[in-house]
Amino acid sequence: MTGAASGAWEAGDPPLVSLRQISKSFGANRVLYDVDFELFPGEVHALLGENGAGKSTLMKILMGIHRADAGEVVLQGEPIGGHSVSDHLSRGIAMIFQELSLIPNGTVAENVFLGHEPQVARLWVDQRAMRRETERLIASLGFELSADAEIRSLAFAQRQMVEILKALSRGARVLIMDEPTSSLTMREETALFELIAGLKRRGIGIIYISHRMAEIFAIADRLSIIKDGRMIGPLKPGDTSVEKIASMMSKASSAATLPASPVTPAVRPTSAGPVLEVRSLATRGKLRDVSLVVAPGEVVGIAGLVGSGRSTLLKALFGLLPDCRGEIRLDGRVIAPGRTHAALEAGMALVPEDRRLEGLVVKHSLADNIALPSLDRLRLGRLLPMVPAARQDRLFERFRQALNIVATGPSQHAQLLSGGNQQKIVFGKWLARAPRLLLLDEPTSGVDVNAKAEMRALIRSTAATGVGVVLVSSEFDELVTTADRILILVGGSIVATAPDQADEPTLRAFLQTEVTAAKTRVPA
Numbered sequence: 001m002t003g004a005a006s007g008a009w010e011a012g013d014p015p016l017v018s019l020r021q022i023s024k025s026f027g028a029n030r031v032l033y034d035v036d037f038e039l040f041p042g043e044v045h046a047l048l049g050e051n052g053a054g055k056s057t058l059m060k061i062l063m064g065i066h067r068a069d070a071g072e073v074v075l076q077g078e079p080i081g082g083h084s085v086s087d088h089l090s091r092g093i094a095m096i097f098q099e100l101s102l103i104p105n106g107t108v109a110e111n112v113f114l115g116h117e118p119q120v121a122r123l124w125v126d127q128r129a130m131r132r133e134t135e136r137l138i139a140s141l142g143f144e145l146s147a148d149a150e151i152r153s154l155a156f157a158q159r160q161m162v163e164i165l166k167a168l169s170r171g172a173r174v175l176i177m178d179e180p181t182s183s184l185t186m187r188e189e190t191a192l193f194e195l196i197a198g199l200k201r202r203g204i205g206i207i208y209i210s211h212r213m214a215e216i217f218a219i220a221d222r223l224s225i226i227k228d229g230r231m232i233g234p235l236k237p238g239d240t241s242v243e244k245i246a247s248m249m250s251k252a253s254s255a256a257t258l259p260a261s262p263v264t265p266a267v268r269p270t271s272a273g274p275v276l277e278v279r280s281l282a283t284r285g286k287l288r289d290v291s292l293v294v295a296p297g298e299v300v301g302i303a304g305l306v307g308s309g310r311s312t313l314l315k316a317l318f319g320l321l322p323d324c325r326g327e328i329r330l331d332g333r334v335i336a337p338g339r340t341h342a343a344l345e346a347g348m349a350l351v352p353e354d355r356r357l358e359g360l361v362v363k364h365s366l367a368d369n370i371a372l373p374s375l376d377r378l379r380l381g382r383l384l385p386m387v388p389a390a391r392q393d394r395l396f397e398r399f400r401q402a403l404n405i406v407a408t409g410p411s412q413h414a415q416l417l418s419g420g421n422q423q424k425i426v427f428g429k430w431l432a433r434a435p436r437l438l439l440l441d442e443p444t445s446g447v448d449v450n451a452k453a454e455m456r457a458l459i460r461s462t463a464a465t466g467v468g469v470v471l472v473s474s475e476f477d478e479l480v481t482t483a484d485r486i487l488i489l490v491g492g493s494i495v496a497t498a499p500d501q502a503d504e505p506t507l508r509a510f511l512q513t514e515v516t517a518a519k520t521r522v523p524a
């Protein structure tokens with residue numbers, strides 16, 4: 001599907017939204033410089049830029065969360081004055097967040113109309129009208145969804161649909177989507193693109209933020225790039241290429257070199273054998289009889305659909321699941337399952353998928369965050385347990401350069417960093433510990449295209465020092481370019497190894513075949 005071909009947007013239509021000459025600073029940090037941006041009815045306009053370039057800030061101004069220092073937001077020819085989220089929402093501007101904000105034990109209809117329920121004589125909620133309206137909306141978009149279904153029973157993609165219904169029920173004309181495919185299976189991704197085509201036909205304009213180039217070329221009518229707070233574009237996807245966009249986004253492209261001495265190696269290999277040996281690992285319902293071996297210097301990729309048990313496997317290895325059974329050996333030494341402290345001590349490190357919940361102490365400084373797992377090695381000495389701030393700052397500086405982290409300095413609070421830069425901090429803090437085994441769960445999710453390449457090179461160069469790596473990723477290009485071997489996980493079991501040297505389409509097709517085969521297999 002090409003964006004322009006499937007869209008309702010025609011050049012010459014008046015714009016739905018115009019952002020004119022927008023400027024914004026946070027304290028002394030100037031983030032946006034005189035930015036112009038337009039969105040037309042029925043258009044998918046992709047917004048790109050390196051992590052920390054200012055995309056979310058611009059969108060928050062459009063949504064009324066932040067007020068611009070200068071410039072104006074114009075909706076269908078009318079400038080929007082104040083900055084109030086409810087005002088902008090009532091004018092039809094809505095954002096579909098990555099972390100969805102639904103009430104799990106409410107129904108679809110209750111969530112869709114949350115906060116603007118139809119009422120009977122302003123006394124009570126008109127349940128029937130709410131259901132009827134929800135069903136009408138569902139039917140008009142051709143969703144497969146019941147108005148009565150409870151949110152907690154729905155898959156992520158269906159929850160995303162509810163978020164979209166919620167926005168449309170409030171009369172949204174502008175939808176902002178931030179990395180909407182990151183938690184979707186392949187089939188759900190196709191369904192989302194079809195849904196977007198339907199929204200376009202209704203004249204809804206979509207601002208699509210993503211670091212995944214393939215999907216931008218699949219669905220965007222136009223794209224604009226923010227570089228260091230300044231706007232480049234708009235461009236037509238047909239007039240450019242992934243390489244050109246990557247070089248337009250990048251400042252001076254920084255060399256992906258790991259700081260040569262990551263603190264000091266924590267645990268030296270005790271044998272020349274495998275780094276990791278796992279036998280018959282199982283957790284109730286989620287992992288079944290998983291066995292795998294990782295050699296020193298090897299990157300083992302795990303491919304699977306959403307819900308196949310990929311994150312569970314990493315958590316089980318790292319001792320985060322108490323009800324886990326089986327045998328785990330690191331450098332030949334047995335690590336009891338369900339013991340995080342033992343896993344950490346033995347030299348494992350886990351970069352979790354959910355950086356905000358599991359990866360960062362958001363109210364602490366970047367230097368604190370990056371140093372946290374390495375404090376024992378940053379201390380002055382055994383008898384002098386204090387950690388000099390300068391050591392933490394130096395550690396932060398090394399990773400800031402290697403990963404091109406956009407931050408005001410080591411003392412900046414982690415919560416003020418852009419999403420992609422937060423991910424780089426989580427990645428850096430575990431790399432700094434110099435682990436023996438690095439467990440990576442979607443390590444480059446939300447990270448810009450240049451930084452993705454840098455992080456992948458870093459994973460390779462870390463492995464080259466003898467570290468074992470288990471890499472879970474839903475980005476097939478990441479697996480085929482970074483992993484030495486790719487295991488296929490279906491329904492909590494490793495069912496196959498992908499063919500050597502498989503390219504992206506081969507891996508995609510191989511996984512699909514294994515998923516289909518697993519459905520027909522009789523359970524043992």
Ligand SMILES: Nc1ncnc2c1ncn2[C@@H]1O[C@H](COP(=O)(O)OP(=O)(O)OP(=O)(O)O)[C@@H](O)[C@H]1O
Nearest residue numbers: 026051052053054055056057416417418419420421
């Ligand atoms: N509330 C805030 N206070 C201070 N600084 C902020 C705040 N919000 C964002 N920033 C800073 O503004 C800059 C732009 O951040 P923004 O989140 O807009 O980037 P982004 O392009 O969306 O990045 P990403 O791709 O990583 O999501 C960053 O340097 C960030 O640290």
